[in-house]
Amino acid sequence: MAGGTHGDWVAEAADRVMAEGRRRQADAPLVCASGISPSGPIHLGNLREIMVPHFVADEIRRRGSACRHILSWDDYDRLRKVPAGLPDSFGEHIGRPLTAVPDPVGCHENWAEHFKSPFRTALAELGVEVTEISQTEMYASGVYRDRILLAMRERARIGALLGRYRTAQVVEQAEEENETEDESAAGEYYPFKPYCSCCGRDTTIVDSYDDATTELRYSCLCGQKDALVLAASRGGGKLVWKVDWPMRWAFEGVGFEAGGVDHSSPGSSFTVGSQLVREVFGGQPPVYLGYSFVGIRGAAKMSGSAGGAPTPGDALQVLEAPLLRWIYARRKPNQSITVAFDQEINRLYDEWDALGRKAEAGEADPWELSARERSLGPVGQTLPATALVLPFRMLASVADLTAGDTAQTLRILRDVGDDVALESLDVARPRLDRAQAWVEGCLPAEGRTQVRGERDGERLEQLSAAEREAIGLLLAGLERNWSLAGLTALVYGVPKLQAGLGLDTPASPELKAAQRSLFVLLYTLLVGRDTGPRLPTLLLALGQERVRELLSPR
Template sequence: MAGVKQGDWVVAAADQVIAEGKRRGPDSPLVCASGISPSGPIHLGNLREIMVPHFVADEIRRRGLECKHVLSWDDYDRLRKVPAGLPASFAEHIGRPLTSVPDPCGEHSSWAEHFKIPFRAALAELGVEVTEISQTQMYTSGAYREQILHAMRSREKIDDVLGRYRTAKKAEVAEAEEGDSDEESAGSSYYPYKPYCAACGRDTTTVSSFEETTTEIRYSCQCGHQDGFALGQADGGKLVWKVDWPMRWAYEGVTFEAGGVDHSSPGSSFTVGSQLVREIFDGQPPSYLGYSFVGISGAAKMSGSAGGAPTPADALQILEAPLLRWVYARRKPNQAITVAFDQEVNRLYDEWDAVGRRVAAGLADDWEQSVRARSVGSATRPLPATVQVLPFRTLASVVDITTGHDEQTLRILRDFTVDEPLASLDQARPRLDRAQAWVNGHVPAEERTQVRTEPDRERLDRLSPTEREALKLLVDGLEEHWSLPGLTSLLYGVPKLQAGLALDAPASPELKTAQRALFSLLYTLLVGRDTGPRLPTLLLALGADRIRRLLSFA
């Protein structure tokens, strides 16, 4: 798009998906697909697997076209390992389908459902609409039986395709983190299907034979059990990952999918799948975008199986839903995203608010307008928004100082909104609640604001004449300048008044040094350290009477 700072990747991807649909035929549905294995907490990295196809499907719907976004739950995958923080005793279930492992908290029907439920709630809050598909249900119902038999009868052709791209076992296993690894053996011993053992329920099995006429498969398990069943009549396993993925493309008619860098490099799952869907399953590979990692400040790549990674629910406690959508929409998929839960949250909100002001003033470019429109709602509904937007850093400072006391918070915020006084705290929500959650959960105790309860007599007795004059000018000017802009002007202006200048005089280097010295003194006298929340905010929060008492040197 001409005049746009960076290419609108959503528009470009939607164009490609629509073109792919037309190429396949006039009645071809438009299907965007995502796939997630609920093997552990579904983190912010997994959310990109959802958001990239969501934005593309949403753009197509905005154009008045039908587009389905399917979320395949890979809940028939094996439990690979027990994430950190969960009972180590669950290691006994490693190798079993995620839907056959009990809920670690005993609240839901299975391990898989335990992790699906909070993720579903987060998607609803984000305005993401998906059609869910349980791979357990698909495999155990026999929905894929014909495709499985076809793959088994075509195993030599599949093995030939895999042989063109076969890599070292170590790399293969690393890539298969979200699915299961393929068998590396070639020729007649290769089988693209992995049974779950009828005795122990695990996939620690090795196929020994397959009879194409009767469809009988025989296998042995590491537990010592040997068994067999007719693939044409029973269901008890699944296709290996690199065969399963293209099979589903053909089955669902997928026209767009995104995948992590693990699956997007040359010779990886998408490359192999593109060959298999054409040569084996008589289908077409979808239009595709690879996406980069999502990280958090100070942390490496997130892993649900490793545990401890922030989830969408965690992020939504401190980021308003439109803002979290914006975090994913504003970056091209091949650009990494870093989500900060520290002081950078303030800057993120500032950037988001600045975009909103530019859009409202008609100063935003096409790209900013498009990204904000995708962030504040979907094609079907707008997301809840804070009625009266106040800077996040202001709200955080206020709830920090008041420790969340509603009456004090409302009093202070009314001083911030003199022109349009806040009628109730509900007008500042949900942002106010996000600020409260951030202060309580992510600001270290040593950084919390502890306002003095009594004046610091020792420091007040040591005031220099210049410091005494500065405090007197400040206290005497409180009533006249009691507003956020007024206090800001007064705080920066006290050293100017001491120099015989007007409040709005430009600050020389010497004046800036004097301003910093005054600020440090005020922090020491008010909160007992040389830094703290923005001083105008702090003064408004404390109230004139308390300020006078704490700064009184008489």
């Protein structure tokens, strides 16, 4: 998880959006848009759809300009498939609007709300404010009626434009975008897809449309034949995706939107939509950024849904909110992101802490400072932060060794250093809670630390003279070096003392080899294997009495 490349992509995008606003000469606030289909658990890849416009909208507000960030819930989309881990019986609802499908576990009003709810909670924790728009409600209210009628009048032009871009690749992509652009039996193109009045699915084919009466007649695979008068209807169907998207750009006055790179390729939704919004709906395409893939590593136990990718709520169990924001802020949208839940999480926290120290010392680059400021919270809001910043890897080791015992944890953390006055674990939260959650939810069983119940008498009897001397030097220095910094200097310094060198002597290759040998010996005697938590933390956790008991030759 190396740091992002130089360049403030947020500021550059905000410059473009504000310039576009001036060109349009619009008096209304600038609009940044996101769109998500709540067809299943809303995962960390979906979160990029929110975070890219969020940072741009936040930058515009920081400059003193009004800006709305709208989240358009595509909850009037069809259910395409049943997510892994949910009953196969829900397959009967495939083709119905997401708001017409029951909640899979019965705790919310419908399928869409079941997946929206935890995502809303995560956005609030991340400091992301959006204006939510339900497309079910928009279609049902009739506010799109004039634009639907316009699209139907212009169906030949729309069909011809789509036809110029239609390739086998685009058709395959369209299926992934919930696109169901069926033609009638006569081959005429219709941009409106009705939901069947009998079965509720979109397994329909338009048979005819009368421009004068706006009556649309259709047939469904279930056998139903019916008619819909579009000029008088509320709902009953929707525009297909490649037409619906540009229609909404014009309706909402969208000035900025981001989308997956698949929407940005030649012939994709954005290319087609940019022409449709101008030629059919009388609007302008937004400033657009395509964003790349979000990969996940080491999250086998983290997913909040069986078989699904981790959600923002899952990630916030182990990542502080500013840190999760930083993952998205520091990368340009066209760069891929990997969110690691394995041991790499320690490096991520280390990098974040190092950036904080650079910022305090005035040594950070401007683009680094901007990314950090945006990560700490949106304009006018600072997200909760840990008062006493301790290394995540150390807190995780303590959580592992104490199994979450608060009294033991407090005892160990009080010994971290002379400059730490730890009267309560609250000053180490929320990071301590994240570390405990990571140990419990992400650390494999084979990675957990099991301290020896009794001393390894056989190995202690086999100690060489040099090993015996090293352990003696370590035990002799415990009391006067009983702090994290002191024990760190001690365990690295024992081989130097054995070689007759000062503790400040730089480690040569020979000294590094001797240090590694000592560490393996200590791990073997303390936890029964050749690796484990960082030795200074392990020693602090065990306490002087237990360390002497396990290491003292007899």
